[in-house]
Amino acid sequence: MASVEIVTIGTEILLGHLVDTNSVHIAHALADHGVDVYANHSVGDNAGRLAAMLEDVLERADGAVTTGGLGPTVDDLTKDAVARAVRKQLVLHEPSLRAIEERFKQFGRPMTDNNRRQAYLPEGCIVMDNPHGTAPGFIALRDDGKFVACMPGVPREMKPMLAERLLPWLVQRFALRDAIYTKTLHTVGIGESTLDSKVEDLFRTLENPKIAMLAHGGRVDVKIMAKARSREEADAMIEPVAAELRKRIGSGYYGDDDTTLSAAIVRRLAERGLTLATAESCTGGAIADAIVEAPGASAAFRGAIVAYANDVKIALLNVPERTLEATGAVSEETAVAMARGARDRLGADVVIATTGIAGPLGGTQDKPVGLVWFGLAFGDGEIETRRLTFPGDRADIRERATIAALGLIWRRIERDVQAPLGVQAQTGVP
Amino acid sequence: MASVEIVTIGTEILLGHLVDTNSVHIAHALADHGVDVYANHSVGDNAGRLAAMLEDVLERADGAVTTGGLGPTVDDLTKDAVARAVRKQLVLHEPSLRAIEERFKQFGRPMTDNNRRQAYLPEGCIVMDNPHGTAPGFIALRDDGKFVACMPGVPREMKPMLAERLLPWLVQRFALRDAIYTKTLHTVGIGESTLDSKVEDLFRTLENPKIAMLAHGGRVDVKIMAKARSREEADAMIEPVAAELRKRIGSGYYGDDDTTLSAAIVRRLAERGLTLATAESCTGGAIADAIVEAPGASAAFRGAIVAYANDVKIALLNVPERTLEATGAVSEETAVAMARGARDRLGADVVIATTGIAGPLGGTQDKPVGLVWFGLAFGDGEIETRRLTFPGDRADIRERATIAALGLIWRRIERDVQAPLGVQAQTGVP
Numbered sequence: 027m028a029s030v031e032i033v034t035i036g037t038e039i040l041l042g043h044l045v046d047t048n049s050v051h052i053a054h055a056l057a058d059h060g061v062d063v064y065a066n067h068s069v070g071d072n073a074g075r076l077a078a079m080l081e082d083v084l085e086r087a088d089g090a091v092t093t094g095g096l097g098p099t100v101d102d103l104t105k106d107a108v109a110r111a112v113r114k115q116l117v118l119h120e121p122s123l124r125a126i127e128e129r130f131k132q133f134g135r136p137m138t139d140n141n142r143r144q145a146y147l148p149e150g151c152i153v154m155d156n157p158h159g160t161a162p163g164f165i166a167l168r169d170d171g172k173f174v175a176c177m178p179g180v181p182r183e184m185k186p187m188l189a190e191r192l193l194p195w196l197v198q199r200f201a202l203r204d205a206i207y208t209k210t211l212h213t214v215g216i217g218e219s220t221l222d223s224k225v226e227d228l229f230r231t232l233e234n235p236k237i238a239m240l241a242h243g244g245r246v247d248v249k250i251m252a253k254a255r256s257r258e259e260a261d262a263m264i265e266p267v268a269a270e271l272r273k274r275i276g277s278g279y280y281g282d283d284d285t286t287l288s289a290a291i292v293r294r295l296a297e298r299g300l301t302l303a304t305a306e307s308c309t310g311g312a313i314a315d316a317i318v319e320a321p322g323a324s325a326a327f328r329g330a331i332v333a334y335a336n337d338v339k340i341a342l343l344n345v346p347e348r349t350l351e352a353t354g355a356v357s358e359e360t361a362v363a364m365a366r367g368a369r370d371r372l373g374a375d376v377v378i379a380t381t382g383i384a385g386p387l388g389g390t391q392d393k394p395v396g397l398v399w400f401g402l403a404f405g406d407g408e409i410e411t412r413r414l415t416f417p418g419d420r421a422d423i424r425e426r427a428t429i430a431a432l433g434l435i436w437r438r439i440e441r442d443v444q445a446p447l448g449v450q451a452q453t454g455v456p
Numbered sequence: 457m458a459s460v461e462i463v464t465i466g467t468e469i470l471l472g473h474l475v476d477t478n479s480v481h482i483a484h485a486l487a488d489h490g491v492d493v494y495a496n497h498s499v500g501d502n503a504g505r506l507a508a509m510l511e512d513v514l515e516r517a518d519g520a521v522t523t524g525g526l527g528p529t530v531d532d533l534t535k536d537a538v539a540r541a542v543r544k545q546l547v548l549h550e551p552s553l554r555a556i557e558e559r560f561k562q563f564g565r566p567m568t569d570n571n572r573r574q575a576y577l578p579e580g581c582i583v584m585d586n587p588h589g590t591a592p593g594f595i596a597l598r599d600d601g602k603f604v605a606c607m608p609g610v611p612r613e614m615k616p617m618l619a620e621r622l623l624p625w626l627v628q629r630f631a632l633r634d635a636i637y638t639k640t641l642h643t644v645g646i647g648e649s650t651l652d653s654k655v656e657d658l659f660r661t662l663e664n665p666k667i668a669m670l671a672h673g674g675r676v677d678v679k680i681m682a683k684a685r686s687r688e689e690a691d692a693m694i695e696p697v698a699a700e701l702r703k704r705i706g707s708g709y710y711g712d713d714d715t716t717l718s719a720a721i722v723r724r725l726a727e728r729g730l731t732l733a734t735a736e737s738c739t740g741g742a743i744a745d746a747i748v749e750a751p752g753a754s755a756a757f758r759g760a761i762v763a764y765a766n767d768v769k770i771a772l773l774n775v776p777e778r779t780l781e782a783t784g785a786v787s788e789e790t791a792v793a794m795a796r797g798a799r800d801r802l803g804a805d806v807v808i809a810t811t812g813i814a815g816p817l818g819g820t821q822d823k824p825v826g827l828v829w830f831g832l833a834f835g836d837g838e839i840e841t842r843r844l845t846f847p848g849d850r851a852d853i854r855e856r857a858t859i860a861a862l863g864l865i866w867r868r869i870e871r872d873v874q875a876p877l878g879v880q881a882q883t884g885v886p
Contacts, residue, residue: 040483040493040495040496041483041484041487041493042479042480042481042483042484043670045480049472049498050472050475051472053470053471053472054471054472057471063470063471064499064500064505065470065497065498065499065500065505065509066470066497066498066499067495067496067497067498068479068495068496068497069494069495069496070494070495075494075495075516078516079495082512086505086508301765304741304762306741308748309745309748310741310744310745310747310748310749310753310757310760311734311736311740311741311742311743311744311745311748311760311762312741312745312748313741314740314741314762314764315739315740315741315742315745317740318738318739318740318741318742318762318764318814318854319740319850319851319854321815321816321817321850322817323740323764324764324765327740327764327765328764328765328768329761329762329763329764329765329768329772330740330741330760330761330762330764331759331760331761331762331772332734332741332744332748332759332760332761332762333759334744334748334753334754334757334758334759334760335754335757335758335759338758338759338802341801342759342761342772342801342802371771371772372768372772384748385751386751387751387752420749420751421749424748424749
């Protein structure tokens with residue numbers, strides 16, 4: 027078992043002008059490899075304070091993992107502090123100098139003394155090359171075996187260096203055997219307690235792999251965690267549990283790990299040759315925006331009519347004026363009319379319509395802030411409706427409504443996976 | 457001058473399962489009061505490690521400010537660690553016990569021994585009451601004058617305690633006189649270097665207040681920072697500089713501090729009795745969504761047509777088929793036709809149209825990924841166009857394009873602030 031503390035270097039991060047996302051990423055990755063993370067620290071670009079902090083860290087833990095402080099203007103003081111903490115000199119590292127020279131030649135830019143100084147590193151350190159930037163990372167070693175591993179602060183430089191250089195070194199150095207490997211199953215449209223009742227026995231009995239649930243904003247994730255010696259071994263343990271979970275969850279399950287809900291919808295629509303359109307009032311284009319976020323959206327997405335003003339609902343979505351007068355813009359009838367109008371105008375197989383009260387003003391006893399009516403058209407069938415009320419402020423309500431709309435789309439198309447459609451011929455471009 | 461380090465307590469935060477927003481808030485507040493923040497730390501619920509960390513902090517700084525670790529299940533070990541670090545005993549604090557008893561009586565819940573233990577505090581500490589929760593905060597004092605101030609981790613409990621209890625105590629204790637007060641001016645559509653050239657002399661010569669620039673995603677903020685004894689004194693120093701900056705920046709300036717670009721647009725449109733609509737392809741509804749995000753958007757926003765498929769551009773925006781064939785969907789001609797079509801269909805005074813290539817696929821030599829054409833209609837005048845190319849991935853490009861579109865709208869309506877419009881009569885509902 028190895029123990030580590032994480033140190034984020036940079037005045038901008040210390041004072042909160044830049045948000046640190048690295049330390050959480052590193053903490054997760056280390057924990058997954060069975061490394062004990064004792065603490066995180068954030069310190070400004072100040073050599074004295076950094077050196078003192080590193081000395082303290084090495085008193086408590088086997089090593090420090092740092093990010094940041096390797097840019098051309100500040101890396102002198104970072105490396106100076108690290109060298110002091112491990113009691114080594116800074117010496118020229120020839121291969122790093124050549125790599126930096128090579129990079130500057132490629133880009134045709136002149137090299138400064140500052141750039142050259144980036145090749146000075148603590149004596150005897152292990153260099154971690156940086157194919158995504160100029161500053162190499164390194165692992166500085168103290169004679170008693172303690173270490174300080176320094177990586178750049180830019181996440182797209184740090185992440186591959188961590189995965190491909192630092193973690194393998196730690197695994198070997200500390201003979202780490204079991205790491206924790208995870209797979210996350212994403213669900214939408216199922217309440218946490220409903221999901222819990224479906225998987226409660228697994229939650230209670232499984233030990234390796236074990237499962238955990240994490241709810242966030244209308245979606246619930248089920249995380250499967252296996253302790254194993256390799257990704258392959260872990261996958262062999264995880265996959266049967268994942269298959270059982272998917273079966274139990276049913277149509278609320280939409281994908282694993284990095285899959286987004288909109289990407290899952292776009293892929294499934296494209297697979298089935300279906301098209302999608304939206305008719306939005308309170309969500310104001312957010313559903314369309316979420317769909318277009320997925321690369322390849324053009325295979326399935328036709329477009330949207332955002333009808334914020336009532337007369338636009340009438341003119342572009344054919345909502346009857348008498349419906350608006352009799353039931354109001356936020357009503358089941360209006361949601362149905364909007365979905366039908368968008369189906370006619372945009373000629374899509376699947377249409378979702380939203381109309382609601384996002385606040386802060388406009389709520390009444392009968393129609394409180396947070397109330398949203400959804401209308402869902404599938405093929406040329408009847409329009410289905412749903413009434414939901416969301417908590418929170420304007421931003422929360424709109425975000426929840428957008429996720430709920432995507433969830434309704436997803437569950438509707440999943441429900442019909444086995445059923446024959448036969449609708450494409452009857453819908454078309456207006 | 458006082459120096460402080462911030463310590464966030466809690467395993468959930470250390471491992472990144474909960475996001476820490478407290479330390480940035482505290483760092484800002486302390487810095488604004490002239491307290492030097494040396495470092496931030498995050499540590500799990502572990503009394504030994506916390507005590508060792510606090511001892512180290514008190515070696516370097518005048519005090520530690522902690523959040524978290526005061527909930528009923530973990531506060532024993534937190535207070536234990538703090539007591540060790542300041543070398544005091546935990547003793548019963550009668551007023552805190554009575555306050556806790558009172559609270560439980562109010563809510564009609566039974567009190568447990570755990571709740572009662574919350575009233576044990578380091579001997580001689582200063583109690584900071586917590587009107588928003590059960591756990592009081594406290595400032596524990598070591599005989600040499602160093603201190604550990606402990607606050608709850610729940611932000612809505614911590615923030616008032618910091619503002620109303622801890623900061624006034626620090627001001628008195630360390631005879632802090634000058635705090636730093638800031639005002640931020642937001643701009644859009646002006647490059648960092650252009651803005652720099654407009655304010656460079658102020659940047660160089662001003663000392664109190666001084667100014668700084670911060671660029672993020674297509675917008676540049678100018679921050680004015682004054683060192684003063686009160687907000688009033690600071691405002692008197694800041695306001696003349698702000699007025700000069702607003703004059704120099706011109707129509708790119710859209711608001712101060714918490715003002716968002718979409719809120720500024722909605723307010724200005726409503727003031728002038730103008731309406732807005734959008735016609736979106738690559739932005740996919742994101743501009744409309746941003747506008748609707750602003751409370752009160754219904755006063756100015758009519759709606760949007762998201763025409764992602766080409767035949768929707770033809771059917772709903774009257775883009776001539778021959779335009780699409782001759783110049784392609786991503787072209788100046790299409791952007792113009794989209795803006796004109798949306799003006800006709802949605803009857804708005806101001807219309808923005810976007811068509812571009814967000815990637816990852818679809819780019820060519822002439823029309824690379826990142827290219828976006830904008831069309832802007834104002835009143836019944838000629839459609840203005842703009843061609844911009846954005847770096848980054850699909851999400852970056854779409855976000856930049858959305859901000860650029862909002863910037864074009866803002867600068868266009870600002871440009872016409874003095875000019876008579878006389879257009880409302882000529883546009884209307886289709």
